[in-house]
Amino acid sequence: xxxxxxxxxxxxVGAGMSKFGSFPEKSSRDLFVEAYLEMKQSVDKGFDxxxxxxxxxxxxxxDQFEKQAHLAPIVASWVGLSPIxxxxxxxxxxxxxxxxxxxxxxxxxxxxxxxxxxxLEKMTDLHISQVTEALATAADTQFEIPAGFTFPxxxxxxxxAYMAEFDAPIEAFYHVSIKNHQNxxxxxxxxxxxxxxxxxxxxxxxxxxxxxxxxEWASEIEFLGDPKGNPNIAWPMALFDCSPVSDGGAxxxxxxxxxxxxxxxxxxxLIGSGQASxxxxxxRDTLSSIPAAQTxxxxxxxxxxxxxxxxxxxxxxxxxxxxxxxxxxxLGFFPRGEGWKAAIDGRTAxxxxxxxxxxxxxxxxxxxxxxxGVGQVIEIWKQLRGxxxxxxxxxxxxxxxxxNVGGSGQTCVVNIFERRD
Amino acid sequence: xxxxxMASKDFYKALNDSLLIGSKCKQCGAYTAPQRKICxxxxxxxxxxxxxxxxxxxxxxxxxxxxxxKMAEAGYDGKNPYCVGIIALDEGPRVSAQILNVDxxxxxxxxxxxxxxxxxxxxxxxxxxxxxxxxQPE
Numbered sequence: 156x157x158x159x160x161x162x163x164x165x166x167x168v169g170a171g172m173s174k175f176g177s178f179p180e181k182s183s184r185d186l187f188v189e190a191y192l193e194m195k196q197s198v199d200k201g202f203d204x205x206x207x208x209x210x211x212x213x214x215x216x217x218d219q220f221e222k223q224a225h226l227a228p229i230v231a232s233w234v235g236l237s238p239i240x241x242x243x244x245x246x247x248x249x250x251x252x253x254x255x256x257x258x259x260x261x262x263x264x265x266x267x268x269x270x271x272x273x274x275l276e277k278m279t280d281l282h283i284s285q286v287t288e289a290l291a292t293a294a295d296t297q298f299e300i301p302a303g304f305t306f307p308x309x310x311x312x313x314x315x316a317y318m319a320e321f322d323a324p325i326e327a328f329y330h331v332s333i334k335n336h337q338n339x340x341x342x343x344x345x346x347x348x349x350x351x352x353x354x355x356x357x358x359x360x361x362x363x364x365x366x367x368x369x370x371e372w373a374s375e376i377e378f379l380g381d382p383k384g385n386p387n388i389a390w391p392m393a394l395f396d397c398s399p400v401s402d403g404g405a406x407x408x409x410x411x412x413x414x415x416x417x418x419x420x421x422x423x424x425l426i427g428s429g430q431a432s433x434x435x436x437x438x439r440d441t442l443s444s445i446p447a448a449q450t451x452x453x454x455x456x457x458x459x460x461x462x463x464x465x466x467x468x469x470x471x472x473x474x475x476x477x478x479x480x481x482x483x484x485x486l487g488f489f490p491r492g493e494g495w496k497a498a499i500d501g502r503t504a505x506x507x508x509x510x511x512x513x514x515x516x517x518x519x520x521x522x523x524x525x526x527x528g529v530g531q532v533i534e535i536w537k538q539l540r541g542x543x544x545x546x547x548x549x550x551x552x553x554x555x556x557x558x559n560v561g562g563s564g565q566t567c568v569v570n571i572f573e574r575r576d
Numbered sequence: 577x578x579x580x581x582m583a584s585k586d587f588y589k590a591l592n593d594s595l596l597i598g599s600k601c602k603q604c605g606a607y608t609a610p611q612r613k614i615c616x617x618x619x620x621x622x623x624x625x626x627x628x629x630x631x632x633x634x635x636x637x638x639x640x641x642x643x644x645x646k647m648a649e650a651g652y653d654g655k656n657p658y659c660v661g662i663i664a665l666d667e668g669p670r671v672s673a674q675i676l677n678v679d680x681x682x683x684x685x686x687x688x689x690x691x692x693x694x695x696x697x698x699x700x701x702x703x704x705x706x707x708x709x710x711x712q713p714e
C-alpha cells in the first residue's frame with residue numbers, strides 16, 4: 156500500500172523525545188537538544204546532520220511561556236543546523252501534529268528530501284493561573300473566555316452534552332484515567348510514571364507521615380469518585396480527568412520515501428494525513444463529538460485507503476478524559492455513543508481489541524502542548540517497530556494512527572503510519 | 577439598531593444596553609451570534625444587525641472550581657464555584673454565557689434543556705467595569 160495522493164511518499168526514519176514533566180532547570184532549547192540526541196540514536200544506519208534541509212517546529216506559545224518568540228532558528232542553531240530553513244507552526248495543542256504534516260507536504264512537493272520535525276513547549280516556569288491565561292488564548296478570547304470558560308470547562312461542557320445524549324455515567328471517565336495511568340506507569344518518559352493505585356498509596360503514606368487520618372478507598376474507582384482524592388476542576392471533569400501542565404520536546408526525522416532504506420530497514424511510511432478546522436463550540440451542530448476530527452480522519456483514511464478497523468494502535472488527544480472517548484468515536488473505532496462503554500469494558504486497554512494511548516496519553520505521559528502531537532508519533536514508532544518494552548502491544552502491528560486536536564476542536568490533524576518490511 | 581456595527585466589539589456595546597444582538601443573512605435568512613459581516617452559512621456579505629429575543633435552552637454546561645484570573649477577581653473559587661454554559665437561542669444560534677441561579681453545589685441536578693432567559697452581569701473594578709452575557713432559568 157502506498158499513498159496515492161501526494162507526488163512523493165514520506166517516511167519516518169528516526170524519533171526521539173525528552174522526558175515529559177516539570178524541569179525548572181531546563182529551558183525549551185535544552186529539551187529540544189535532549190529529544191534531538193535521542194532521535195539521532197534511533198536512526199538505525201545513522202544520519203548526517205548536514206543532509207537536513209529544514210526544521211518545522213510545532214510550538215504553541217514560547218512567547219507567553221518563556222518570553223521567547225522566534226524559537227525555530229534558535230533551536231536549529233542549538234543542534235548545529237543553521238543555516239537551514241526553519242519555521243514555527245502554531246495551531247494551539249495541535250501544533251506538533253500540524254508541523255509534521257506540513258513538513259511531510261514539503262517533502263512530498265519535492266522541495267526537500269530530509270526534514271526535521273520538532274514539537275516543543277516549556278510551560279512550568281509560569282504560575283498555574285498564568286498558564287491558564289496563556290492556554291485560554293487558544294480559545295475565542297472575545298466571546299468564549301469572557302463568559303467564564305476555561306479549557307477544562309470547554310471539555311466539561313462537551314462531557315455534559317455527551318452524558319445527556321448517550322446516558323453515559325461519570326465513571327466512564329474514571330476508566331480512561333485509570334487505563335492511561337496504567338500505561339504511563341510503564342513509560343519512563345511519562346510525567347506520571349504511576350498507576351492511580353500508586354498515587355493512592357502515596358497519599359496514604361503521606362497521611363501517616365503527617366499524623367493525619369489515613370484515607371480509605373476500596374478501589375481506584377472509589378478514589379476517583381471522592382472529591383477529597385480527586386477534587387473538582389470543572390464538573391464533570393475533576394483533577395484526574397485533566398492532562399497536566401508539562402515541559403517537553405519531541406523530534407522526528409522525515410525523509411523522501413525513496414531514501415528511507417538508507418536510514419533504516421524498518422521505516423514508518425506516512426500513508427494518510429488530514430487536517431480540518433472549525434469555529435468555537437457555539438458554531439457547531441454537535442457538542443458531543445468534534446466535527447474537525449471526523450473530517451481530518453476521513454481525509455486520512457481515504458488517502459491511506461484504510462478503514463478504522465485496519466488501525467492496530469492509536470495515540471489520541473486525551474487532553475481530558477472525555478476527549479479520548481469522543482476521539483474513539485470520531486475516528487470510527489466505535490459507533491457514536493458507544494465509546495464510553497468501550498472504555499469501561501477495557502476494549503481500549505493494551506490487551507484490548509483497540510489499544511488507545513499505550514504511551515499513557517497526554518493524561519499520564521504529559522501535555523507540553525506544542526510537543527504532544529510529535530510525542531504521539533514517538534509511541535507509534537516504538538509500537539510498530541516492536542521496541543515499546545513492557546508496554547508493547549502483542550501481535551504483528553502494521554498501522555498506527557495519531558490524532559491531535561487544537562483548542563476545543565478548532566483544529567484537528569490525523570496522521571496514519573505504516574510499517575512495511 | 578443603527579447604533580451597532582458589524583465590528584465584533586459592538587456585541588458588548590449592545591450588551592451594555594441590555595441587548596443581545598446578532599446578524600441575519602438577507603440572502604439565506606440564517607441568524608448568527610455575534611453579528612458578522614459575512615454569513616457563515618452561505619458566505620453572502622449581505623447581512624443586517626438584529627436583536628434576539630434573549631430566550632433559549634441550556635445545551636451544555638460546567639461548574640468551574642478553578643477559575644481563570646478575571647473570574648477569581650470576581651470572587652469565584654473552589655468554595656464559590658460558578659456555572660458557565662452554551663445556550664441555544666430560540667432563533668437558532670448558540671452563545672456562551674455565565675449561567676446564574678442554578679444549583680452549583682449539585683451540578684448533576686442542572687438539567688440540559690432547561691428554558692433560559694438572558695440577563696447581563698457586570699464584572700471588574702471601577703475603571704475596568706464591563707458587562708457580560710449571562711442567562712438564568714426562566
